[in-house]
Amino acid sequence: MVKPIIALDADGVLLDYHIAYRSAWEKAFNHCPSLKDPNAYWPIDRWNVRKLDGDELVHFRRFFNEDFWRTIPAIDGAIHACNQLHDAGFELVCVSAIEFKFENARLENLTNLGFPIRRVIATSSTTGAMSPKATALNLLKPVGFVDDFLPYHRGVSPTIHRALITRETNGTPNIGTELDDIDSSHKDLRTFSNWWLESSPRLSS
Known part of the structure; x- marks a missing residue:
């Protein structure tokens, strides 16, 4: 049986980019x-x-190199949330706005942390009238897409459940009329996973 796919963003959903940024700053400026x-x-x-x-x-x-993208820590609760979804019968695919040359480093990062994710799709990070992730998502046809950046939901097929992770709110880009296009909002991936599994029938893995 082909497993239904849930597509997940990395930074801000699976991985703690904030901590990685601070680490890169310390390496660059010894502070x-x-x-x-x-x-x-x-x-x-x-x-x-x-x-x-x-x-x-x-x-x-220069410090945002392969080693950087290979060593970003997980967000608290994200690995558990992914295991919940995986055990319920979903295939998890990471769709990330990252340079293609770092795609393997990102996959290695997720694998080493213990995420049940075996595929990363790299896309452009440029936003416009359509999300740089939209084409990949519309071809992938996941049942759900989870991202923490509202503009990355632009142009995503309405047949895909669009879930927004709201996380920190000061200076957030997640505001405005585009929120009307979001199907659900959650403070983190663990909250999404719990809600999704309560709302969806459990699948055979």
Whole structure:
């Protein structure tokens, strides 16, 4: 039996990009930034860091390499949530706005952490009238798609359940009339998993 697919974003849903960003900053500048706003959506607002440009920004970006994408920690409860969905008979696929050259590093990261995910689809990160993930999702035809960035739901087929992870709210892009296109909202993946399994019939794995 072909298992129904649930597509999952990585950063902000499965993986803690905030912690990874702070680690990259420490490696780049030999300084571990302190917490400024625990409810900030963007890492530059969450940590007590300065805005970079020019040579400093180029230097910082060098640390977002394969090792970075291979070692991002899991968000609390995300592995358990994925195991719940997997055990209920769903195939989990990570659809991530990441450079294609880092696709294998992302899969290795998820595998090493113990996520029951064996496939990563890399897409562009550029947003416009349509999500860069929409084409991949519409071809994949999952029963559900979970992401923490509202613009990445643009153009996703309405036959796919579109679930938004709201997480930190200060500076969030998850506002406006596009919220009307979302099918459900949840504070984290664990909350989504519990809700989904209560709302859907259990499948044979």
